[in-house]
Amino acid sequence: MCTGKCSLCIAVTLYPLAIISIICNIVLFFPGGEVKYAKDGHITEEVKYMGGLIGGGVMVLIPALHIHLTGKQGCCGNRCGMFLSIAFAAVGVLGALYSFVVAVLGLQNGPLCKILLIWTTPFKDRENNYLTDNSMWGFCTEPKDIVQFHVGLFGTLLATSCLQLILCAAQVINGLFGCLCGTCNKRPTVI
Template structure:
């Protein structure tokens, strides 16, 4: 697969993964599908690290847009033009790793829940994942309802999503390296005439 086609494919593939990461992180703020826990501060600490929104979301969205637009505008594979995609792919991979680590900690430490007696704590924090296979322990959390399944399911989704994101960014880094060494544009003049990097810079300024 040539550099241009590969970049377009990676950029488009990242969009649904970015959306999934952001949605999962947002939903985690509403355990039991109720806003009162967020208002009362009864939210798992890792949710507030915004791993899905920042790491798997914004840090991945900017590279995805660049890969897609650069390929659509004619060429992304000339030697000098592929250096920036390598840096953006590396930044996206770092965001994916951040999202994965935060989600892993979220699963490892377990949910923040109300136990019998009205005490709010993290009863599985030092269980070393044992609670995941011993479902009888889940009854310890009386509030929010089904919070263990809720917490584990969304964090595991974030982990799976971030793994795919990091893999795609690694492919793009390799793709960019190939473009730097070989070049992959059949018509370099087309790139200089039609692809204006100022458009992308203006878009970043608008987003930020």
């Protein structure tokens, strides 16, 4: 496959992943679909790090745009474009890594929720893991179904960041081939 066509495929795949990351991070600010928790500051700490918005979103979306332009019309125009795609893809790798780390921390520490009258992170630093023992999920009384909400969205961020990481790393390799081996522009034959 031509390095330019490969770039185009990677970019087109990165777009929806970046949008999913942004949406997940925004939705995490509104547990139970309510604004009051964000307004009162009862948001899980890892949500405030904005791994999905900044890392998996903006830091992947901007490289995706450049990678898309590099692969436009099936083949890249020059080696310089492929070299720049390596740099942009490296930024995408960093963004995906940031999103991945924040998602892992979010899943590991669990949600901020109300237990009786106290707002706390009840699953943080516990011996038994709340992810494998859903009987512990009932500890949280407010917001409603916060553990499912939290696990679902941070799990989605984890999956999208893994895919983004793989795709951006593949573009680094693809860009390296395009830079070293040249482009696949077909020269017209003279008769």
